[in-house]
Amino acid sequence: MSNAGWIETCRADEIDEEDVLRFDHGSLTLAIYRSADGKYYATDGLCTHEQVHLADGLVMGDIIECPMHNGRFDYRTGEAKGAPVCVNLKTYPVKVEGGRVLVQIG
Amino acid sequence: MADGGMVIVGAGECGARAAQALREAGWSGAVTLIGEESLPPYERPPLSKALMVAAGEPQVAHPLTRDAAAQKGIDLLLGARVAEIDREAHAVILADGRRISYLKLLLATGARPRRLAVPGADSRDVLYLRSFADALAIRERLRAGARLCVIGGGFIGLEVAASAVARGCRVTVVEVTPRILMRGVPAPLAELIARRHEQAGVRFRVGAGIARISESAGTVKIGLADGDEIECDVIVAGIGAAPETLLAARAGLAVENGIRVDDRLRTSDPDIFAAGDCCSAPHALYDGRRIRLEAWRNAHDQGNLAARNMLGGDQRYEAVPWFWSDQYEMTLHVAGLADQATKHVKRDLGDGAELHFHLAGDGRLLAASGFGPLGKVAREIRLAEMLIQKGAKPAPDQLAAPEVKLKSLLNA
Numbered sequence: 201m202s203n204a205g206w207i208e209t210c211r212a213d214e215i216d217e218e219d220v221l222r223f224d225h226g227s228l229t230l231a232i233y234r235s236a237d238g239k240y241y242a243t244d245g246l247c248t249h250e251q252v253h254l255a256d257g258l259v260m261g262d263i264i265e266c267p268m269h270n271g272r273f274d275y276r277t278g279e280a281k282g283a284p285v286c287v288n289l290k291t292y293p294v295k296v297e298g299g300r301v302l303v304q305i306g
Numbered sequence: 307m308a309d310g311g312m313v314i315v316g317a318g319e320c321g322a323r324a325a326q327a328l329r330e331a332g333w334s335g336a337v338t339l340i341g342e343e344s345l346p347p348y349e350r351p352p353l354s355k356a357l358m359v360a361a362g363e364p365q366v367a368h369p370l371t372r373d374a375a376a377q378k379g380i381d382l383l384l385g386a387r388v389a390e391i392d393r394e395a396h397a398v399i400l401a402d403g404r405r406i407s408y409l410k411l412l413l414a415t416g417a418r419p420r421r422l423a424v425p426g427a428d429s430r431d432v433l434y435l436r437s438f439a440d441a442l443a444i445r446e447r448l449r450a451g452a453r454l455c456v457i458g459g460g461f462i463g464l465e466v467a468a469s470a471v472a473r474g475c476r477v478t479v480v481e482v483t484p485r486i487l488m489r490g491v492p493a494p495l496a497e498l499i500a501r502r503h504e505q506a507g508v509r510f511r512v513g514a515g516i517a518r519i520s521e522s523a524g525t526v527k528i529g530l531a532d533g534d535e536i537e538c539d540v541i542v543a544g545i546g547a548a549p550e551t552l553l554a555a556r557a558g559l560a561v562e563n564g565i566r567v568d569d570r571l572r573t574s575d576p577d578i579f580a581a582g583d584c585c586s587a588p589h590a591l592y593d594g595r596r597i598r599l600e601a602w603r604n605a606h607d608q609g610n611l612a613a614r615n616m617l618g619g620d621q622r623y624e625a626v627p628w629f630w631s632d633q634y635e636m637t638l639h640v641a642g643l644a645d646q647a648t649k650h651v652k653r654d655l656g657d658g659a660e661l662h663f664h665l666a667g668d669g670r671l672l673a674a675s676g677f678g679p680l681g682k683v684a685r686e687i688r689l690a691e692m693l694i695q696k697g698a699k700p701a702p703d704q705l706a707a708p709e710v711k712l713k714s715l716l717n718a
Contacts, residue, residue, distance in 0.1 A: 218713075222681075250349075250367065256681040258688045267684030268630065270603070282330075283323065284369065284606065 222255030310407030316414035317341025320582030323609030358469035426519035450474030459486030463544035642673030
């Protein structure tokens with residue numbers, strides 16, 4: 201399987217369960233999540249409302265909450281869950297290989 | 307008479323949110339949102355921060371644009387002033403004589419800056435911050451090298467001070483009480499914030515009353531009560547805000563530190579609601595004490611809640627009060643009301659960040675406050691907020707220990 205377009209981000213054990221980590225790649229900022237059941241997800245790292253880093257926010261269940269205005273997204277699908285956020289987050293395919301989290305950005 | 311729709315007076319964060327929440331809740335009748343400013347609703351928090359320091363043309367974000375209003379069927383009346391409420395006829399009367407009838411009315415009239423009341427305070431060099439236009443006027447005066455004197459060591463004053471430093475100004479903050487942030491922020495955290503400002507070169511004069519303001523040859527002089535004088539080029543006064551209650555009072559609605567509402571945000575007239583900075587409501591978490599908040603989150607939450615209750619909902623206002631303030635690279639977050647706390651516990655978050663927990667005599671967590679980088683502080687305060695909402699009585703030694711996750715206390 202080709203790894204074209206995939207980037208290596210953090211170690212899988214760097215993120216706690218039900219938590220999030222920021223990862224910057226060039227001008228791209230990602231938020232990488234580990235759910236309570238141990239699955240990994242990735243979205244754009246900045247809130248679609250006021251460009252706040254989502255990795256500074258709180259993960260509760262499948263929801264990431266923006267630390268400034270409480271805008272909420274389902275981090276698995278990127279779906280915006282209501283005001284003040286109305287634009288969905290972009291999500292990225294994720295896989296774990298050799299203990300590292302890989303994200304497909306291209 | 308009762309053929310009207312939903313009418314909202316005040317097109318700030320609260321009014322704009324309520325108008326949209328009415329649609330989200332399925333209301334298909336008329337919605338009219340009336341604002342005095344000519345701009346569509348915009349977000350005020352950045353006015354003292356990002357807008358002051360941003361390069362290029364200052365911009366504001368709109369929680370409701372003209373296009374979005376049209377698309378949602380919200381009748382946006384801008385540059386329009388409501389002169390009177392005719393409660394008998396269920397109508398508001400605009401200054402130009404137009405009448406708009408209502409089924410339910412929401413007053414989201416906000417607050418206005420308190421004015422300095424000393425000789426010379428009417429000087430054109432004394433500025434206040436509330437609107438986008440105010441922010442542009444201040445920004446224009448904060449040129450590199452300018453001497454700014456901020457009167458009032460509250461959120462607005464300190465944010466303007468930090469922004470002015472970033473613009474290259476020399477800044478003095480004068481505060482009449484013994485310390486900055488007397489209202490709502492505990493002393494140890496206020497001290498931490500003062501140190502950060504001093505590092506940036508800000509000078510403080512606390513416990514200093516203002517006696518007069520005078521001008522000569524392009525220089526402004528602030529005469530302090532103790533006889534000292536401070537020379538500067540421009541003054542920004544951030545000495546609090548007064549709720550806009552005139553319309554309500556004229557209509558005979560009860561007013562008590564803002565428009566008096568019950569815990570459903572209803573005024574003394576069951577068809578009229580009030581929300582946001584303009585109203586005071588009893589708060590179940592704080593023994594039913596009547597509180598009035600001037601904060602973005604409160605305006606947003608109360609706008610949502612008022613809209614649902616205008617449509618026959620019966621939801622109680624019980625959200626934990628929450629504030630934030632950005633200064634330099636640091637952020638201050640406060641959840642809850644600390645003033646009746648008798649026990650205070652500190653948690654060191656590292657990197658100069660601190661979290662303080664404020665507990666009642668019976669061990670209940672009343673408030674938490676934090677200062678530091680956003681990534682250190684925000685989620686901890688959010689978790690503390692949830693503990694406060696639950697009425698939790700967390701063990702002080704666990705609150706003090708950085709290795710104990712607040713999330714684990716929440717699930718305890």
